[in-house]
Amino acid sequence: MRATTKTLQQSSTDTTTNNELNRRQFFWQLGMTAGAGLLATQSLAQSLSVATRDQKSATSLTKDELPLSELPTSAVEDNQLIGSTSKCIIPTIETRLFASSNVGGSNERNQLALERLACAGFEVHNPAITKRQYLRFAGTDAQRASDLQNIATGAIKAPKLLLGVRGGYGAIRLLPLIDWPTLGRVMHERGTILAGFSDVTAIQCALLAQGKMSSLAAPMLYSEFGKTTPDEVSCRQFVAALTNPNLRIDIQSAALTSAQLPTILATDDSQTLTGTIWGGNLSVVSALAGSKYLPNIDGGIVFLEDVGEQAYRIERMLYDLYLAGVFQRQQAIVFGSLSGTGEDSYDKRYDVAMVIRQLHKLTGLPIYSGMSFGHISKKHSFPLGARCEISPNALGGYGMSFTDYPVIDNKNMISVEGLWQV
Incomplete structure (x- = not known):
């Protein structure tokens, strides 16, 4: 052949x-x-x-x-x-x-x-x-x-x-x-x-x-x-x-995560962070909590996205990770799309924005929202397990720059x- x-x-x-x-x-x-x-x-x-x-x-x-x-x-x-x-x-x-x-x-x-x-x-x-x-x-x-x-x-x-x-x-x-x-x-x-x-x-x-x-x-x-x-x-x-060894993605809106959130939820939204980015689908990441198959990275940046999960289920999975100590040594959390979440039948005020604000209160970590990846159209592919730098940009959002990955x-x-x- x-x-x-x-x-x-x-x-x-x-x-x-x-x-x-x-x-x-x-x-x-x-x-x-x-x-x-x-x-x-x-x-x-x-x-x-x-x-x-x-x-x-x-x-x-x-x-x-x-x-x-x-x-x-x-x-x-x-x-x-x-x-x-x-x-x-x-x-x-x-x-x-x-x-x-x-x-x-x-x-x-x-x-x-x-x-x-x-x-x-x-x-x-x-x-x-x-x-x-x-x-x-x-x-x-x-x-x-x-x-x-x-x-x-x-x-x-x-x-x-x-x-x-x-x-x-x-x-x-x-x-x-x-x-x-x-x-x-x-x-x-x-x-x-x-x-x-x-x-x-x-x-x-x-x-x-x-x-x-x-x-x-x-x-x-x-x-x-x-x-x-x-x-x-x-x-x-x-x-x-696949072809750019210095990929950069800029995010201007938190809407893919929640329109009720700022793009950067942090006590200091002007800082620049650098670490290994890892994660993926929240349902799967939370299922791996406590196992040897979940990355154990010091100073990492956790990326999470999901689809079709109500706010309380998202919070429960985040608590799985929190109680397992996953967020303890991380620098930041990045949320991609949390689509198809629907409304809480008990109280419509209990939404994704409230869940993420609670996570910020629990962990004290800066949280970046609206990353353009998940179960959505117009996805921006990016490397996991690579070096990532996150910094505020001139557009009122933040940028993510990636290095050290094969192309x-x-x-x-x-x-x-x-x-x-x-």
């Missing part, structure tokens, strides 16, 4: 400019190679049509799917996007998937996402794992753990990118089955980037706690790239985090538009 891919790359260079192909040329040429198993026999337009029907017929959604970014029905029916063309590049970034949690609900949606990744330049080596299923999970515990354990043992070469398929539930069951210290060492030597969020937080926390390796809080295969209309901002920010050195290896092309 490797020789075939190189031949195809050389041929493409001779006949195109800047290694770019239009969509039809790209999939025709790639489909002629023996290694084209990652692409479906259906066209992108056919997959889009099926994925649209699948979304309309869905009766329930898991956390990693909220919110869905969909086209108006009329736009799809009028073929306003199906007739568009895209610029694809030959996939050269070694990529493997890991499916640690829920099974994907739609093969067509997975296939559409795989085609988009290929178009954008990611060479997925194990697309078949998207078809695994055991009960509600994307395979048995052993199968799902093997996606990562085989890299630790050397049975499979560590890729440049390890991309999560989706979240939901199930990753916590895998934690005792993986040699995290060895996996972290292998990934560090290769400069591997593990990307995901939601339930994948369990994997990311264990990797940092036991393997001393960073990861990327980022959208996933099924959850984002398989949507009828992937969010363009999330796609662009995903690529920015893809050549951003020209990625055609970001491919991630949302139809």
Whole structure:
């Protein structure tokens, strides 16, 4: 397969400019190679049509799917996007998937996402794992753990990118089955980037706690790239985090956490803090409290987000962490989106803002709100387990600057538009 891919790359260079192909040329040429198993026999337009029907017929959604970014029905029916063309590049970034949690609900949606990744330049080596299923999970515990354990043992070469398929539930069951210290060492030597969020937080926390390796809080295969209309901002920010070794994100509003909060809740809102940022989905982080899989970092910065949890449940999970001593040696807490919280049926005044103010009173830590990440559109991907500097900015909010994490050195290896092309 490797020789075939190189031949195809050389041929493409001779006949195109800047290694770019239009969509039809790209999939025709790639489909002629023996290694084209990652692409479906259906066209992108056919997959889009099926994925649209699948979304309309869905009766329930898991956390990693909220919110869905969909086209108006009329736009799809009028073929306003199906007739568009895209610029694809030959996939050269070694990529493997890991499916640690829920099974994907739609093969067509997975296939559409795989085609988009290929178009954008990611060479997925194990697309078949998207078809695994055991009960509600994307395979048995052993199968799902093997996606990562085989890299630790050397049975499979560590890729440049390890991309999560989706979240939901199930990753916590895998934690005792993986040699995290060895996996972290292998990934560090290769400069591997593990990307995901939601339930994948369990994997990311264990990797940092036991393997001393960073990861990327980022959208996933099924959850984002398989949507009828992937969010363009999330796609662009995903690529920015993959390729920029000095990523910076500025936050001007606390609204994603609570409109009733200031962006910085602190006795001194002019200070600059530097430490290792860690965390992820609050439900998962709190479930790891007291275990060896929760990072134990001095002077850290805790990041937390969640969706569909009422204010009292958010407070209960924060108290889990507080009573377990998790906040004692931390410098600050950063909240991303706390979406879909609803109202308290006993007293509407008891809301997320009150919960976070109570946390500030308990811990005495500065709390930064409104970070643009979570179960939302327009996500800003960022590294976990990396060095983070937080400081107030001139816009009345704060900025977060990240260093010391692996990246893809050549951003020209990625055609970001491919991630949302139809």
